[in-house]
Amino acid sequence: MSEPILALSGLTRRFSTGGGFLRPARSMTAVRGVDLQVARGDIVGVVGESGCGKSTLARLAMRLLEPSDGTIRFEGQDVTHLGGRALKSLRKKLQMVFQDPYSSLDPRYTVRDCIKEPFRALGEPVPPGRVEDLLDQVGLPRSFAESYPHQMSGGQRQRVGIARALAYAPDFVVLDEPTASLDVSIQAQIIALLQDLHRQRDLTYLFISHDLGLVRYFCSRIVVMYLGSVVEVMEDPHAAPRHPYTRALMESSFVPDPEARATIVPLEGEIPSPFALPLGCPFAPRCPRVQDRCRSELPQPTATTIGRVSCFNPIEA
Amino acid sequence: MLMEVKELSLSIGKVALLDRVSFSVDRGQVLGLVGESGSGKSLTALALTGLVRRIGGRITGGSIAFDGQELSDLPEPAYRKLRGKRIAFITQNPMSALDALKTIGDQVDQVSRLHLGLSRKAARAHTVDILTRLRIPEAATVARAYPHQLSGGMKQRVVIAMALAADADLIIADEPTTALDVTVQAQIVMILSELVRKRNIGLILITHDMGVVAQICDKVCVLYAGRVAESGPVGQLFDTPRHPYSAALIGCIPRECMAPGALKGIPGTVPSALNYGAECCRFASRCARADALCHTTRPLPHSQGAALVACHHPQGTAAQPEALDV
Numbered sequence: 001m002s003e004p005i006l007a008l009s010g011l012t013r014r015f016s017t018g019g020g021f022l023r024p025a026r027s028m029t030a031v032r033g034v035d036l037q038v039a040r041g042d043i044v045g046v047v048g049e050s051g052c053g054k055s056t057l058a059r060l061a062m063r064l065l066e067p068s069d070g071t072i073r074f075e076g077q078d079v080t081h082l083g084g085r086a087l088k089s090l091r092k093k094l095q096m097v098f099q100d101p102y103s104s105l106d107p108r109y110t111v112r113d114c115i116k117e118p119f120r121a122l123g124e125p126v127p128p129g130r131v132e133d134l135l136d137q138v139g140l141p142r143s144f145a146e147s148y149p150h151q152m153s154g155g156q157r158q159r160v161g162i163a164r165a166l167a168y169a170p171d172f173v174v175l176d177e178p179t180a181s182l183d184v185s186i187q188a189q190i191i192a193l194l195q196d197l198h199r200q201r202d203l204t205y206l207f208i209s210h211d212l213g214l215v216r217y218f219c220s221r222i223v224v225m226y227l228g229s230v231v232e233v234m235e236d237p238h239a240a241p242r243h244p245y246t247r248a249l250m251e252s253s254f255v256p257d258p259e260a261r262a263t264i265v266p267l268e269g270e271i272p273s274p275f276a277l278p279l280g281c282p283f284a285p286r287c288p289r290v291q292d293r294c295r296s297e298l299p300q301p302t303a304t305t306i307g308r309v310s311c312f313n314p315i316e317a
Numbered sequence: 318m319l320m321e322v323k324e325l326s327l328s329i330g331k332v333a334l335l336d337r338v339s340f341s342v343d344r345g346q347v348l349g350l351v352g353e354s355g356s357g358k359s360l361t362a363l364a365l366t367g368l369v370r371r372i373g374g375r376i377t378g379g380s381i382a383f384d385g386q387e388l389s390d391l392p393e394p395a396y397r398k399l400r401g402k403r404i405a406f407i408t409q410n411p412m413s414a415l416d417a418l419k420t421i422g423d424q425v426d427q428v429s430r431l432h433l434g435l436s437r438k439a440a441r442a443h444t445v446d447i448l449t450r451l452r453i454p455e456a457a458t459v460a461r462a463y464p465h466q467l468s469g470g471m472k473q474r475v476v477i478a479m480a481l482a483a484d485a486d487l488i489i490a491d492e493p494t495t496a497l498d499v500t501v502q503a504q505i506v507m508i509l510s511e512l513v514r515k516r517n518i519g520l521i522l523i524t525h526d527m528g529v530v531a532q533i534c535d536k537v538c539v540l541y542a543g544r545v546a547e548s549g550p551v552g553q554l555f556d557t558p559r560h561p562y563s564a565a566l567i568g569c570i571p572r573e574c575m576a577p578g579a580l581k582g583i584p585g586t587v588p589s590a591l592n593y594g595a596e597c598c599r600f601a602s603r604c605a606r607a608d609a610l611c612h613t614t615r616p617l618p619h620s621q622g623a624a625l626v627a628c629h630h631p632q633g634t635a636a637q638p639e640a641l642d643v
Contacts, residue, residue: 049500155586156586183353185565188568188571258531
């Protein structure tokens with residue numbers, strides 16, 4: 001791999017809560033020691049269920065949250081503790097599209113104001129015609145420039161969110177579940193748009209999603225997270241998974257084909273509370289392949305033919 | 318037929334929201350009611366449970382026959398005896414269906430005490446039995462817990478338990494798994510499917526997830542802008558969808574075997590109920606097969622294979638072996 005555009009190493013984020021007069025503070029680790037390198041032009045999908053730390057990871061990579069530990073390097077430069085003006089400049093190259101297009105746009109801003117916002121934040125003039133260009137690129141009519149978010153549908157709003165992220169012509173875009181609140185037909189439109197933009201503008205994406213089917217279609221690499229840890233990295237999104245959790249996720253996303261109706265054996269139980277992480281492998285209490293060792297030792301990532309897996313008893317290839 | 322809905326039309330105020338919707342479900346069957354947001358799925362559920370009146374809705378035509386009884390003009394007191402007892406309703410958000418101030422057990426008990434006339438003690442035994450059958454570990458302990466002490470998947474099981482507590486014949490489930498994680502969704506979907514077979518009840522499953530439909534439904538009714546686009550057996554719908562909208566909806570689901578760029582979506586958006594045309598196909602403006610006829614004449618449902626299709630230019634028939642083109 002040539003120099004990665006984004007390199008995360010040992011990235012960790014802890015949150016603490018509570019801590020009142022009589023109550024001790026409790027702390028949880030939302031992201032635990034994540035190592036990840038993203039090459040230029042990649043579409044890396046981060047997939048997992050709620051509470052696995054995927055959104056926290058996205059916010060850490062964007063420097064919207066401060067990491068508790070670990071480093072973030074962007075284009076070779078250590079940006080872990082960048083602040084002030086330097087951080088604002090970083091955002092010209094590193095942008096984000098948020099999950100909910102209803103809350104990520106200011107209801108009192110017109111579409112034009114929304115798209116101009118990144119320039120205003122840096123106190124720079126907006127190049128003439130930029131707003132119209134961006135509307136063209138995201139497939140919205142130019143007449144929308146003077147509309148307000150409440151006049152638009154969810155899919156249209158998300159296009160505005162994408163236009164805003166592209167305002168400075170970034171190299172890297174973090175997409176935090178950009179289609180989770182949209183209908184499937186609109187989701188497919190947005191994914192097609194993101195694919196076109198990726199090709200035309202030579203972008204790199206970090207795509208956060210809970211939908212493994214979508215990630216396998218859209219992404220060139222897959223990172224699977226469970227309770228804050230990366231359990232598997234798949235360099236080939238179409239390969240058979242090695243980690244039992246990845247396989248369970250795959251079986252749980254039903255294939256839209258009645259003939260492929262499988263008598264799946266769903267995973268028992270639910271994700272444990274992140275405040276009381278089990279000792280050893282976080283997936284051990286639900287894992288069908290669990291061994292004694294899994295309950296006491298934390299598995300370290302080991303290389304597989306398709307990536308790496310953190311499991312003592314991975315599924316054979 | 319356990320429930321047969323014929324040409325049901327419904328308005329709120331002056332806005333007509335459902336237009337001659339027909340479908341049926343029998344015992345031991347799962348009917349999937351699918352469509353995008355705004356297609357009228359949830360409104361249909363409210364109509365079937367008689368709750369639509371509470372939001373100002375009015376049935377303007379058609380019939381709802383449940384086990385031989387006509388429901389469309391049933392007065393509220395009679396509906397109240399039916400609802401919860403013979404027709405159970407599972408809502409999308411389990412949190413809003415549960416009372417935060419009562420224990421799980423009290424809430425499930427209430428159903429069987431009210432509808433089956435069980436004593437306090439017998440009702441609790443009944444509740445624990447149902448919770449156990451829904452694979453809730455340590456059901457007796459869970460029955461003493463409050464909703465906030467349970468996870469989302471667990472709460473949804475409790476809501477299903479409430480639906481089963483009075484031995485309902487028909488369950489109407491409105492997006493029962495949408496708020497849940499995929500591994501938990503798989504558990505709930507399997508539980509529902511098992512219930513229908515084991516207890517020989519009917520299930521109307523409202524969902525936008527074609528994967529779930531393919532997994533457990535026997536029949537499917539595709540709604541678009543308040544009308545039925547296509548209804549028929551699940552196999553034919555996925556194999557050879559006849560209505561261009563059904564085909565497009567199936568084509569919107571990303572599959573790993575798809576070539577890059579194959580996922581395109583459906584251009585445009587669902588029309589607003591204020592702009593529904595009467596004498597046209599409401600999908601025409603988004604449809605690649607539409608011509609002048611589609612913009613001026615309403616397509617009426619007619620047989621295509623085993624399905625009923627409301628389209629002037631259905632696809633996938635022998636005469637027109639065309640590929641999906643959206």
